[in-house]
Amino acid sequence: MLSSRRSIVGGCKNRLAGQITANLTPMVCLLVAVMLMEANVWAQQPSVNDSDKQTIELLVRRIDQLEARVAQLESGKSTTSSVTPEPAPTPPAESGTTGQQQAAIEPEESQRIDIGKTRLNIRGFGDVTFHGDSAKGLHFDPGIGTLTGNTTTFSLGQLDLFVTSDISDKFKFLSEIVFEAGLDNSFGVDVERYLLQYSPNDYFNVSVGRYHTAIGYYNTAYHHSTWLQTTTGRPFLFAFEDSGGILPIHNVGVSVTGLIPSGNLGLHYIAEVGNGRASSSPNVEAVQNRVDEHNGKSFNLAMYLRPSSVRGLQTGFSFYHDNLTPIGLPTISENIFAVHAVFIRPSFEWLNETLLIRHALNGTSRVFDTPGFYTQVSKRFGSYRPYFRYQYVNASEVEPIFPEVGLMHGPSLGLRYDPSESVTLKVQYDYTDLPHRMPINGVATQLGFTF
Numbered sequence: 355m356l357s358s359r360r361s362i363v364g365g366c367k368n369r370l371a372g373q374i375t376a377n378l379t380p381m382v383c384l385l386v387a388v389m390l391m392e393a394n395v396w397a398q399q400p401s402v403n404d405s406d407k408q409t410i411e412l413l414v415r416r417i418d419q420l421e422a423r424v425a426q427l428e429s430g431k432s433t434t435s436s437v438t439p440e441p442a443p444t445p446p447a448e449s450g451t452t453g454q455q456q457a458a459i460e461p462e463e464s465q466r467i468d469i470g471k472t473r474l475n476i477r478g479f480g481d482v483t484f485h486g487d488s489a490k491g492l493h494f495d496p497g498i499g500t501l502t503g504n505t506t507t508f509s510l511g512q513l514d515l516f517v518t519s520d521i522s523d524k525f526k527f528l529s530e531i532v533f534e535a536g537l538d539n540s541f542g543v544d545v546e547r548y549l550l551q552y553s554p555n556d557y558f559n560v561s562v563g564r565y566h567t568a569i570g571y572y573n574t575a576y577h578h579s580t581w582l583q584t585t586t587g588r589p590f591l592f593a594f595e596d597s598g599g600i601l602p603i604h605n606v607g608v609s610v611t612g613l614i615p616s617g618n619l620g621l622h623y624i625a626e627v628g629n630g631r632a633s634s635s636p637n638v639e640a641v642q643n644r645v646d647e648h649n650g651k652s653f654n655l656a657m658y659l660r661p662s663s664v665r666g667l668q669t670g671f672s673f674y675h676d677n678l679t680p681i682g683l684p685t686i687s688e689n690i691f692a693v694h695a696v697f698i699r700p701s702f703e704w705l706n707e708t709l710l711i712r713h714a715l716n717g718t719s720r721v722f723d724t725p726g727f728y729t730q731v732s733k734r735f736g737s738y739r740p741y742f743r744y745q746y747v748n749a750s751e752v753e754p755i756f757p758e759v760g761l762m763h764g765p766s767l768g769l770r771y772d773p774s775e776s777v778t779l780k781v782q783y784d785y786t787d788l789p790h791r792m793p794i795n796g797v798a799t800q801l802g803f804t805f
Contacts (some may be wrong), residue, residue: 585730
């Protein structure tokens with residue numbers, strides 16, 4: 355550091371000496387010329403007045419001072435030229451901080467914001483399906499798990515971007531951004547999940563934002579990707595709200611989960627509080643993302659166990675409650691009871707769930723019960739996995755929330771083939787029996803992928 359400062363001073367002296375010498379040389383010559391002229395005049399005249407004498411004396415003193423200054427600078431130049439110059443240091447940043455100060459600041463910034471830990475991770479999922487059935491008009495197609503028309507068609511499925519980020523050791527961010535084509539063939543964008551998660555330990559984990567309601571098993575095990583699930587579409591009980599589903603699949607609020615100390619039983623709990631689903635009109639957005647229709651909040655309580663003695667087994671139950679306020683009807687108390695038992699291993703899958711949706715009109719004795727269940731089994735043979743599913747839903751024809759559902763049940767038979775770890779091909783046949791109408795026969799071929 356000392357040698358750098360000497361180098362700076364020496365360079366400054368060299369430049370200053372050069373500039374002063376260049377500027378003073380004409381001035382000295384001018385002064386000498388003036389003095390010679392004055393001396394010549396003085397020699398020709400018999401006497402000089404006092405003002406001229408004072409001027410000459412001042413000029414002489416000024417010349418002496420300038421000569422002394424030039425000699426001093428010349429001496430300094432010769433001294434500094436003998437010192438080996440060193441490279442000039444890097445100029446300081448515009449903020450005025452030195453390199454050492456910046457070096458001290460940068461670790462502090464990196465400690466507060468660790469780019470490696472907050473790195474954004476994006477995983478994508480998509481599918482294309484060719485499907486058709488014998489139904490007429492708008493209806494639910496089990497082959498794609500959503501509403502469809504009466505023509506055979508190629509359909510673009512959901513393009514799902516699964517976004518995560520580890521903000522810190524205990525805070526994480528998670529979201530699902532879905533691009534999806536509607537029945538009008540235009541694409542829309544939905545933020546299906548949007549969560550900030552805090553996980554200090556295995557016994558307490560809290561998520562705030564938009565989540566999949568923990569009703570039963572399927573809704574939290576399989577999210578917005580057909581690639582993850584065995585079949586081409588979700589069971590009708592767990593169809594999404596904008597696909598004709600009858601459950602509050604999404605909710606906005608707080609979800610708390612954790613492990614209950616229970617030894618080998620592996621007991622877990624779930625507690626959720628949220629806005630619930632909109633019910634004032636079937637034409638409004640079902641998920642209340644920003645404004646709730648009323649001050650009351652929905653809640654959901656669930657427990658399940660995963661015994662370590664039986665690998666792959668999970669059994670549990672859940673209870674969901676909300677108050678619905680459809681226009682023109684009394685407030686409806688909604689209670690949803692769900693029980694599930696699943697057994698999943700890499701080469702074998704058996705899913706079983708039963709639900710009961712109860713709508714009671716407050717102030718009256720009218721109660722509407724909608725039971726439903728599904729069972730699904732599959733077995734993997736190398737890259738092939740044949741599967742079978744049977745589902746059943748029975749809603750009243752005068753059900754106040756979803757009167758168009760009615761009774762529907764039937765089997766689905768399919769085959770999943772995985773040519774690679776990221777691509778899957780499925781073929782599925784569906785038979786749906788409906789009251790007072792002809793049964794629906796449908797076939798779907800689906801190409802799913804992840805990237």
